[in-house]
Amino acid sequence: MEVFLTTLQAVMDNLGATVVLPIIIFFVALIMGAKPGKAFRAGVTIGIAFIGINLVIGLMWSSLSGVAQAMVTNWNIQRDVVDVGWPSAAAIAFGTDVGLWVIPIAIIVNLLLLVFKVTKTLNIDIWNYWHFAFIGSMVYMVSQNLAYGLIAAAIASALGLFLADWTAKAVQKFYNLPGISIPHLATAPGVPFAIFTNWLIDRIPGVRDWKVDPDTIQKRFGVFGEPVIMGLVIGLVLGVMGYYNADQAAVLILQTGMNLAAVMLLLPRMVQILMEGLIPVSEAARDFMKKRASDREIYIGLDSAILIGHPAAISSSLVLVPIVILLSIILPGNRVLLFADLAIIPFIVALFAPLMNGNIFRMIVAGMLELGVGFYIATSTAPLFTAAAQNAGFVMPEGASQITSIGDGFLWPQLLFTKAVDTLGVFGLVLVAALLVVVWALYAKNPTKWERIAGAPEE
């Protein structure tokens, strides 16, 4: 197995994700039962998406790292960890050696846990298996051991199922989605922050009654919901900060603004292509899993994108955008330059809503906590993130700045996994798995109580 994996790795490193991923996707789709023509088209489309994403990341990179360097010289603010956004993170995660195997691995884990009645969730949201691949890739980078990375991805997929089960009742009730759960590792990790924030605010007289109205916020902060305008404005501001004293300052500033506005429109388009390529695979995988899942009541695990339209999620993220930009500047020790992932904030707050009854004030506070901590998590794991990107074949200039993204570079699961493996090696994986087993057992012992903590209504 070891020899097989090493040889395979050598071949893949030479070919790169744009060639290898199409081949793998073709076979995965075939095995899942997709028609050969569709499977082939899926593979090619995914390869194209990788080429497209690489182009746009290159554009973003050259614009942002120049600004970042200028800011160090001008202001002595070291913000050299560039936020490349979750679309890039997803592409990186699927493109690493771990990402290539994540789909079959997570499907097997899910089917086993269903058969043994550990979980109720059937995670058909194949696209978001990238979160598991991401954690696996980070572990692979820290340990330089592919097997550890694959095991970490398997554990992460189980973690997603646990969080989905735990929050299912709350989601179903608050968002009115019967039979649905959310095994999404950018959203579910926020629940502990929401629990803590509620606990804290309930102890402050006066503040505990504060509420904010979503409609006024949407009207006043609406522009923060439009990525292109946001990209332009941020680009111009960064441009001014970086280049106000340069030769031809106006040209450089305007170019930075336009380039970053372009990134905000183009990057999601490129990732749409990746998604499009994955559809035949995910539909085949969905049917494959459904056929093999038992008849008892199961939850269908879906993307938290279905929650994001809720006014509470939109409004609280609109307010959080300027707040986190401010945090990124004032937090001491932070090195992250926020940019592409300002658009992911609705995902971070979506599962706060059931716990907080849609109270936007509280959601904003919990979001500030989670993202505030996130700056430090991201700063510390950026070298691994950058290494993972290189492993996936993305072009990173030697010695230039590092990269991260809010999803999932800011979130605690990847820190937990990488720290555990970094300090304890393989026992780190055992420890994380054991922790998950214990928490899951506690939940299984008294599910109703746990579900209420996560925001499920009293029956």
Place this chain on the structure above:
Amino acid sequence: MDTPKRILVACGTAIATSTVVAKGIEEALKERGISSVMIRQCKASEVRSLVDGVNLIVTTTPVPTDLNVPVIQTLAFLTGIGKEEVIEQIIEALKD
């Protein structure tokens, strides 16, 4: 030739679930020989600014209800359950 009908497909990101829905609608309409349809994806927070001239909104997540455009909110394209009925609804909504 008729002016093409315009469908706006919305989700949280304009990337993930809305791509599944947009491709699903495109394929289903093609199978039925309906080709004069333009589909555009967007984020739920952008619906209000993109709604002008749109004949139908299909969404996986809640969108505002005061838009004067028919809205179909559905998970059928994601779960595969009830997909045919939703496609019929979409065709019906595009007729007039």
